[in-house]
Each structure stands twice: as C-alpha cells, then as structure tokens.
Amino acid sequence: MRRAIQFRLNGESVEAQVAPHETLVEVLREEFGLFGARESCGQGLCGCCTVLVNGTAVSGCLYLAALAQGAHVQTVEGGTELDAVQEAFIERAAFQCGFCTPGFVLMTRQLLDEIPDPSEDDIRHYLSGNLCRCAAYPEIIEAVKLAAVKRRTK
C-alpha cells in the first residue's frame, strides 16, 4: 500500500513512505513534524495549508503527497533567517492569531516573484484565496507593499 517517494524539502533531499490517499499536509505533519502548513477548511478554500511545489503554491490539504515525487517542496519553515515578507508582516502587525499567516507569507512570496511592485488591486486579487478570520487584511496589504520595497532595496 505505502510506497517510498523522494523529494526535496526546503532544500534537503528526503524520503517518505506514503499511502495513496495521504495529502502533502499530512505527510509534512506526520513524517517531518512540520506544522506551518495546516488544514483548516479541508477544501482548498482558505489557504492555511499553502505550500510551494516547484515554486508554485498549492493547497496542501488537497495535494496528494505521492505527487511530490521528485519535486521541490517549500514550507514556511524553510530558511534560517526571516525574509523580507516575514519582516514586513511583523513590522505592519499583519496577523493576530497567526493560524493563516504561513499561507499568506508563502503566497506573498509567490506574488512578489511574479509582480515585484504590485498595486493594491493586484494584492487584493492575488491573495483573495487566503482567508484571515481575524481580518488583519488592511495590515496584510500594507505588509505586502512594505515587503515589495524591502525586496527591491535589499
């Protein structure tokens, strides 16, 4: 039933035994003790389970782990220092309970890779698939703008 898959996880080569029905977020949690991507709505609608697969954001609660074979999977735990996005989220107070924050951080990185200087409208639309029940949205918009500046000046 279970089969071995190999992939890169935050830059390191890893292997895991996965069942066909297991999702990426389950494998990250159960096999690697990574909790930054977390299941909330279970339908790919809230963005809390966001992880990057080969640089593209996916809903980890729907993405089957077996499909990660050979891919590069990045989670919010990657990296040893805070990046411009994380710094900006702290400086602009862009979270409250923090449960949705890793998803927003990863999605913002992808946004800034694609659009280095996004307009407010770009930000609202690009991040509209990530929900924050504490509604730190105005602060998130400000944080994304600040992160864009930080990235350009770094």
Place this chain on the structure above:
Amino acid sequence: MKRATQAAETPQVGRSVPRLESWLKVTGRAEYVHNLRLPGMLYGKIFRSTVAHGRIKRIDVSAARAVAGVHSVVTAAEVKTVVPDPYYGPAFHDQPVLAVDKVRYVGEPVAVVLASDPHVAEEAVHLISAEYEELPAVYDEVEAMTSKAIVHDALRPAGTFPDLKHLKGKTNTNIALDFRLRRGDAAKAMKGAERVFEHRFRTQQVMHTPLEPLVSVAESTDSSITIHTASQSPSFVRIEIARLLGWPENRVRVRVPFLGGGFGAKLYIKLEALVAVLSLLVHRPVKISLTMEEQFFTITKHASTFRIKSGVTRDGRVVARDCEVWWNGGAYADIGPRVTQKSGFTAPGPYDIQDVSIDSYALYTNLPPAGALRGFGIPQLVWAYESHTDMIARELGIDPVEFRRRNLLREGRPQATGTVMRDAAIEKVLERTASLLDWDKPFERGTGVVRRGRGIAIGFKACISNTTSLAAVSVNADGSCTVYTSTVDMGQGSDTAMAQIAGEVLQIPTEAVTVVHSDTDVTPFDMATLGSRSLFHSGNAVKLAAEDARDQLAKLKRELGLPAETPVADVFRKKYGMRAGSVTGVGNFIPPYTPPDENGQTENATPFWMVGATGVELEVDTETGRVRITRLINVADVGTPINPRIVETQLSGGAIMQLGFTLFEKMLFDGEGQLRNASLAEYKIPGLLDLPGEIVNEAVVAEQRSGPFGAKGVGETATFGVSPAVANAIHDAIGVRLTELPMNPEAVYSAFKR
C-alpha cells in the same frame, strides 16, 4: 506624579510593541493544540444525529467495530460507566457528553469511533447506523415560546447563577431564562407620548469560523487527567471536568497554548468532556479535531427577534421604550442565559430614557447550540435599536445625528438598570464619528443605477460581572520577569499587553517579560477570556501582582541596606551570595458588583462600559442589489490604549468580521432543521475582495479610571454599530428599510423592487 516619572524612564504602556510571539507566528512555529501528537494516541471521529428531535431507538455499531484498525466505538452507554450523570454546561447541566436517549438537533454527537489512523476512524463512522422515533421540532425563537414541541423534558439549571434557580425542574417550557427589567412605567409614559413607533428586527444564525477548528487532546493515568485544549476558559474546563468525574480539581490539569482564533467559539466545555471520558475509557491519549463542517454543528451565534417600541415627544425626546427580545439558543443553553440577561439590560441603547421596560427570553430550539460571539449579544441589540432610532429620526424629519444628541445617555446619568454612567465617552464617540463622516457637509447621493448613502450607529456594552482574575508575577535572580495568567492569547495580543503592564510596573522592557501560557497546574484561576474582560480584569491582576513583586524587592533592598536604584541581579546576589532566588507577587482582582433586584435595578451593574460607533458610506447597485462599502469608520472608547497598534487591529478586525454577518453570512436550514451550507464553499466569510475601500479606526482620548493604566477591553467594541450603520446608509441611498440580516444582494434588490 509617580507614573509619569516611570513612563518617562520605561514607557512600556502606550507603546506599540510588536507581539511577543511574532517570530513564532511568521515562521509557522507557534504552538497550537492542532500540532499536538502524543505516543499511543488514538483519534476520535464523531457519528452525528440526522434528525432534529427524536428518541434514539437503536444504534448499530457492529459494522464499525469490525473495521480493521478500529480500536473501539463508544456511545452514551459506555460514557455512563465513567460519568453516571454525563451532562455539562455553564448555565444549565443540559448537554450530554454523547446523546442520551434523545437527540435534539441535526449534527448532535451520538457515537465516537477511535482508531490510531484518523482515516480508519472516519471510514468506520460511515458504517454506524441509528434509528430514531422522530418528535415534533421547533426552530423559530418566537414560536418556541408557545410551541408544543418541548426540547428538554425538565430544566436543569447549573446552580451557579441565582437568577436561574426558579427554573429548576420546570417542565413543558422552552424558556431557559426570562429576564425582566422595569424602570418607571413604560406603558403609562407610552400613552402620554405624542408619537409612538414600533418595529421588529431579526438577526440570523451565523458561526464563529475560527480557522483553527475546535480541537482537544486528553491523556490520563489512574489518578489524574491532562487536557490539552484550544479553549478560552481553562479554569472553567478544570472545574467542570472535576465536577463530572467527581475528582478534586488538582487531579485535573488543563493546558492551553496559542489559539488559532476563538471569538467565543472555544468557551466552556466543547470537546473537553468527550476526550476526557474517552481517554479514561481506553487508557490511551485521545485527540479529536473537528473539521470546519463539524464546527457548524457545535457552536453558533444566536439568531434573534427584537420588538422595540418607543414613545417620543414632538421635538424628538424619547420618553418611553419597551423592548422584547427572543434569543434562539438552539438545543443546549451554553452561555445563552447570560447573553439574555447581561446584554438584555442594555437593550434600550445608550439613551437617557425615563421609563423603560425590557423582557429578554433565552429559548431552546432544535438547532445547533448558540453561545457568545464577539459581542455577547450586543451586536444583535444594536442592530435593532440603532435601526429603530434612525427610523424615528427620519420619520420626525430630524437629522439622525441631532436626534441622537437630544437623547444621548450622558456621563453621570442613570442607565436603564439605574447604574450611573461613569467613564463612558458616548458623546465624544458619536461626535467624532459624525465629524470623520463630514456629517454636516452635503453628500452626493447620485441619481443613476448606483446610488450612494451614508449612515451612523452607536452602541454600548456592559462588561460581564461579577468575575475574578488572579495572576502571579515572578522576578528572577537576573531581573527578568515571568507572568503567570490563565488569560488565553487567541490573537487579541493579551500576552503582549500583560507583559507591557508588568514591564511598566517593574520598569523593565516588555521584551524582557515572558508570559506563561495557561496551565491550571501552574497559572492561577481566571474566569475566562471572553467579553473583552481580560485586559481589564487580568490586566488589573497582573498590575497588582507586579506591584506586589516590586514592593517585595524594595523591602529586600531595605533589609540588605542597598540603595533603591540597585539592579535586581545585585540584590539577589547580595542576599544569597550567588545567582539564586526569586520573588513572586500575587494579584487578585474582583471588581465591585451589586446583583440586580427583581426589576433589574442595581447601582452597580458593570465594572466598565464599552462604547463603539460606526460610520458608513456605501454604494448600492439598484440593478443587482449589491452593496459596496466605500468608507468604514470605527470610533471607540477603549480607555487609554496599552498598545495602540494592537487596539487598531482589534477595531478594524472586529468591524470587518461584523461586515460578514451584516452583508452575507447566514446558516441556511431546511424545514427539517438540516443545515445546508456547512462548509466554506457555501458559507462565505469576508476575504480581501470584501474589504471596504477605506477604513478609519480611532480610539478617542479617554480614561477608564479603574482600569490598568486607564485601559479597558476592545475586542468587541467595533462590532456594535456596523450592521445598523449599513442599514441606515442603504436607506439613505435608496429609501428602502431592511429589518433582517444579512443584507445580501437578494434582500436589497427584492426590497428595492417591492
């Protein structure tokens, strides 16, 4: 002044310190119960009722038990072997750990499957079947007053609250509290009034939707149990679990890390009794994590109906007000009776009205239970009284802000309970909102397809009373500081605020303070993190504890003959000859309170008042009914902010959440009490695209003299005025009055076309 000197040296209070847990949250490393796995742990999945009201004839779990990998299947029969009388609740002992004999709403837990693989448990749940003898059901709160369908055979008040005692053992009723307030003679004053207005308003059932769904883990030995739970009320959980098990409190340990949102969903007992019983039955750790769907079957916000009647003089003075409010509590009372009373007594609004009558009813129905949701009932009331206020003003041809001015409850005047208003900046909040809206300037409403309108609303809330908070503050041998409190940080920033308060007293940087998360073996009692009470109550307790520690240090210095400015580390080194020791201060805070008499009158109804107003400018598309908020103004009296930045995020976040309840969120039930939209696919919460064009948040300059450094709670304040301000603005734009929430495009369009 002593405080000014301190503040100059170490201005911890009033500083926008970034949250202490910022790094943990942006790196995904913050601790939530969601993350917890214990060796040998079993996962529980719940089998739920498919009928709204019925006697359980038979539960067949044999096929589920036979599934490979299933550890066990548990029903009420097994629960009773651990807890013979398995009913819990803060106001009534009415809710069973698993359904006993009867089910009372669709989605009620009936059985649990345990397995070490949650997928196996879930699969087995689908193989359970149950047969019910269906009973007549009631869903509407007003019908529940007289319905022949009776949800509970006999009422079982918990005994904690004196005003529920008269309901003990009562049969043939769905009324779980009938709160009554009489001030003067409203009926007589109404007869003498020149104009009388009467309206009826409704609110819908909605859900908190914390993104971390409810989750609890229990592990037990023969003589102790530890519950790790996403709870806003660890102290209550300990007391209630100890009561259910018949154990002393010190054998029940409740731990709470960070919460992924709470909003009132994670109060009292939710999954804690169930995981505790399961763990004791199977002698292994048990975890239950609800799905987003299951949260809709666990706790919700009261739907309500409010009939409000006012007698008014020709020149616009409200002389009498008669309020009748029905709260749809669902199948179990939860904290509904407290919502009914504690919010009920503010039903006439922040107005100076001589003669007032209030009847507020908590009702059982066959719907998922309702509890507190960011406002403890207040948003439902403000929705009605501020829509009503606007309707009267417009009918009389008086400007709505001017009409409010004429009737405002001012400092020093008695509120409906008779309690005199103190430190409630009602007038200032109203005036500032009007000024930010440029209320006195002309406003362009448009004549085309898209019309524009603006509206204003103001509400107030009494903080729930009487409640207790304790705290301890330790100063360690190196001068660093540890705060022990059972206040739960669910995103509101309480850790940071408590650290700022301790830092201010001890004159050390906030960043040098650590706040220990709730652990009932370690942190002292606290009533709960709810109703915007924690900053005031726990904040005062932390302040007292820090002052106690500071005084102990000062005494130590005197004893050792050291000058006052000696660094703490040197004091301990001198005392112990090495780096050792610590001092611990304790704080015990309970504000004064006088219970109301039989007419709801008391001279001391609340330790503090919260005041919030909302200003709205919006556009209505008359062809689609779609409403777009272009400006949202939130003004509040929060006393003196401890952390201005966090205060602002609380105001803005609360208002946006309430916008969801105002414009689109609604739990949709069919005729059989079956919920039809229990998922984020069909139940939409506000996202980035729902954000108003502009948001302005402002805390007026104010001071809560009894609060820690002048502060008071803020978590709920910005929710109060949102719904009626939007309704008032829609009326201003298109001349149509909506009296039911939510005001979605369908409702707006239908009303406009009528």
